[in-house]
Amino acid sequence: MIYPNNASDKLGFAEIKELIKQKCISESGRNLVDKIQPQTRFDQIDKFLRQTNEFKDLLTTDDALPVDHLYPIRALVEKAKVEGAFLMEEEFHRVLLSLKTVYAIIRYFNDREGQYPNLELLFEHLPIEKQIIRDIEMIIDDRGKMKHNASRLLLDLSQSILKAEQEARKRIDIIFKSAQNSGWTADGNLTIRDGRLCIPILAENKRKVKGLIHDESATGQTAYIEPEEVFHLNNKVRDLEFERRREIIRILVELTTKLRPHIPLMLSYDGLLTKVDFVRSKALFALDIEAEMPELSKEAEINLVNARHPLLTLNAGHDRGTIVPLNIKIDDVQRVIVVSGPNAGGKSVCMKTVGLMQLMLQSGLLIPADTHSKMGIYKQIFADIGDDQSIESDLSTYSAHLSKMKYFTEFANARTLILIDEFGTGTDPLFGGPIAEAVLETLNKKNIRGVVTTHYSNLKVFANQTPGLENASMLFDNVAMKPLYILQIGKPGSSYAFEIAQKIGLNKEIIHLAKQKVGNHQKKVDTLLVDLEREKKEIFDTKAAITRREKELIRIKSEYEDLQSYLEENKKTILKKAKEEAQILLKNSNKLIENTVAEIKSAQADKEKTKEIRANLDRSFSTILPKDKKIEKKPIATADLTEEIAVGDWVKIIDSENEAVVLEVAKNNLILAMGELRTVQKRKNVIKLAGKDLKKAAKAGSKTLSAHAAADFNPEIDLRGMRTEDALYELEKVLDRAVMIGYPSLKIIHGKGDGILRKFIRDYLRKYSHISRFEDEHQDRGGDGITYAYL
Incomplete structure (x- = not known):
């Protein structure tokens, strides 16, 4: 139950329904959207949510559902139910298209049996009656017209009409040409008068042509005559057309009679089309607002995580950065959240977001919040939002508020969600504050749940001292003097009245005078709240910075561990390979030594033979073991710093004696290319090549680049x-x-x-x-x- 009746409209629920209606294809689907109301049965709400969520998954991850023709057919079926009535050709065509859509939908879900269990409930046990389609397709063509061969008589009549029309046209052409040759006709060709084809004859010659005069020109100089022969042929065509129309009606009556036994099934088909259109529109809207299905609870609780007001989300478009998400929790411990803070700081939006989310959820709509949000079910939703003064009822603004408070205190219970905006305002604060506090105390004793916004200090103090009530504030940047739209549970917020007045440029003397008129105690409380909020924001910013640093450190640590693991794995691989090579080398050496010893023994210590065997052993070892290269000492060359080096010159690196070409010159640094490698050297570390050395280096470099690099280059x-x-x-x-x-x-x-x-x-x-x-x-x-x- 919602009180008052316009509460859902003030929360924005009517706008939500209007947006969903725009997604519907059929009028019956739009009518169903108009009937959306919050439900209180857990199983019903859960089914509606799961159906919408499954359809959303279907739209995003599966093939398109065949919903090309969602024509409502209930009115047509009701018409066919009456004995003696019959459907017209275009009406049968709409029924045919709708039935094809129904069968395509049923086949679609039959092919995915078990994948969308809640959507399958929409058409459970509905059979596919193909005989209906076959009967209609035998009579109606793809354009929605009756086929010429729908019956033997209809085919004969159609052919007779065509033959008679051709004969009539042929006869009138002959008479027209004869009249033209005789000079009896006026200027112009054959024309139609009263639905008949006529010859334009000059008035003085109209007695020369036998026939019926259908019309004459405005001047009376031309008469339009249907020749007598053609007149009889056209009458014959008209009679045949009447017979054809009677045959068409007979066929339609017969087809409607065949359709009549299937009327209950067709009404079920119509219901399926309406429900599919309805759930589809809810799913499309859910995609627009990035909605998800939260966890549903049987308890009266709310735990919204990163919730966004759906209408604000749509207005912001794709720029999600402008929407500050709401995080709020209402449970047995903190049943009522008392939200305070600056004007235009987001208090009302916070409260309306909670109310609208609850209405949407209990109406079977997905909500724009994280999937691990948790929402309960309330039997009643009471809201006091805006100005409900009424001249007719002799109610002032405050009287209207009090009448609602009277209703709230009498009928609210533990399964009631109460939303009150600007609690206590509308009258003298000296009296409005205590009355609001008394009402809040009464409601709290009834264990109600809700969100209340206020500027009254006594309500903030009362919430701080009373179990079940919890203060909350909308954060405000008192340096930049702008609201942050972030809800913070646990402490009240200042109204920042003086700060905002100063920002908009109110005279300083007026602000100073106002501060003097505020009591010292109240001034201290407000200053304390401002200081607390400033310190809280600094702590929040510091915590956020520390969190970012921690994430960065975790990332760096992970990369370091990955690198260390990689090095360890490679180290093991290299050592393993070296061990394998050493084992092979040792095995080959042992085998060689054993063979050599055997040869020496067989030579029986012959000196020459032993010397030759040792020489063979040395040669064999030289092929197995790596050779030590003799290092030749060469004089160390020095660079000539006075010699200019340009891009394209060939140089020799002093340390390694490698030759390279200069790619770039940057002050004292040179970027060099050695084959496929690139290096940077100081100017003093290279010697410019000239003469034979230059030609030799260039020739070697070009061969290397052209033959190897170019061939291998992609x-x-x-x-x-x-x-x-x-x-x-x-x-x-x-x-x-x-x-x-x-x-x-x-x-x-x-x-x-x-x-x-x-x-x-x-x-x-x-x-x-x-x-x-x-x-x-x-x-x-x-x-x-x-x-x-x-x-």
């Missing part, structure tokens, strides 16, 4: 799914190779997604000096998911 790189750092690293390697071998372009596949990877890649390409330009792939071959870079 100008296409796929970076999809990579992290940004990994993707840029791989791109840099490919770009460096492309520059070294002189490749003209690269194809970089990065995908579309949110466009983040594409942005970083293109920012990197802009900074890469060897890139002349880049562009999107053709729209048909990937569009902005692929970038072509030209070097």
Whole structure:
């Protein structure tokens, strides 16, 4: 039960229903939306919620439901129920399309038996009666017209009419040409008068043509005559058409009679179409507001997690950042939440969100909140919102509030949700505050649940001292002087009256005078609340920053552990491989030694033979064991810093004596390319090559690049799914190779997604000096998911 009757409208429930109606396809579905009312039976609410949730899943994850033709057929079926009545051709066509839709829906769910158990309840035990469709399809074609061969007589009549019309046309053409040759006709061709084809004859010649005059021109100079021969043929056509119409009616009556035994089943089909349209519209609306199914409880409780007012969500569009989610809990411990805080801070929206969510839930609608929210069921929902003064009833604003309070205190119980906006206002605060406190105390003794908004200090103090009541405040940024729209349970909030007045530019003398008029005690309480809120916000911000740091540390720790694990795994692999190689080496050496000893024994200590065997042993060991390279000491070369080095020059690195080509010169640093490798060296660490050394290095470098790098180079790189750092690293390697071998372009596949990877890649390409330009792939071959870079 909702009190007063307009409470649901003030909470915004009528707007919700109107939005759902816009999703309906059929008028019967819209009528069903109008009848939505909060329910109190747990099993019924649970069924409605699950049906909507299953349909939402169906819309997002499954094939489209075949609902192309949701025509309401109840009125047509009721018409067919009357003996002697019959449906017209277009009415049978609508019935046919609707029945095909019904059968397609039933087959759709039969193919998914058990996947949508609650939706299957909509058409449980409904059979598919194909005979109805077969009977209609024998008579009605795809355009909704009766087929010419619906009966033998109808076919004969249709052919006779066609033949008579052709004969009449042929005769009138002959007479018209004869009259033209005789000069009897007026200007113009054959024309239609009174539904008959006529010849335009000059008035002075109208007696020369036998026939019926249907009309004459405005001047009276032309008469429109239907020739006598044609007149009789047209009458014959008219008689045949009357016979054809009588045959059509006979066929329709016969078809309606065949349909009449199936009327109860067809009414069930109509009910199914209406329910499917109804549940579908609820599911589509749930997708619009990103609604979910919360946990349903039999207790009178509310635990909303990240709830968003559905109408505000729709108004904000896709920018979800503008909607601050609401987190609120009402249970046996904190039954009534007393919300205070600044004006325009979100108190009323908070209260209306709770009320609207409860109405939606008990009406079988999903709510825009997290799935682990928990909602109970209330037998009564009482609301006092806005100004209900009435001249007719001789009620002032405050009288209207008091009349509601009287009703609340008399009829409320533990299964009642009470919502009161600006509790106690409308009269002298000296009296309004105590009356509101007394009403709240009475309601609290009845163990009611609810949300109350107020600015009265005595209600904040009362809530702080009374079990079952809990203070809450809407947070306010008193530095930026703007509301944060965040509900904080546990403490009352200041109204920030002086701060807001100062922000909007009210005269300082007026503000100072007002502060003097406020009692010292009240001023201290309000100042304390402001200071507490400021400190609370600082603690909240600090806690949020610490939480972010903790998450970052956890991430870094995880990456470190992964890296350590990777190194450990590789270490074991390398050691294992080394051990295997050592075992093979030892095995081969032992075998060689054993063979050598056997040969020496067989030579019976012959010196020459033994010497030869030892020489063979040394050669064998030289092939098994690695050779020690002799290090030749060479004089250390020094760089000539006066010699200028430019891009394209060949240089030798002093430390390693490797030869490389210069890619870039940046002050004292040189970027060098050694084959496929890229390195950075100080200017003092290289010597510029000239003469024979230059030709030799260039020749070797060109062979290496052209023969090896170019043959092995792939100008296409796929970076999809990579992290940004990994993707840029791989791109840099490919770009460096492309520059070294002189490749003209690269194809970089990065995908579309949110466009983040594409942005970083293109920012990197802009900074890469060897890139002349880049562009999107053709729209048909990937569009902005692929970038072509030209070097």
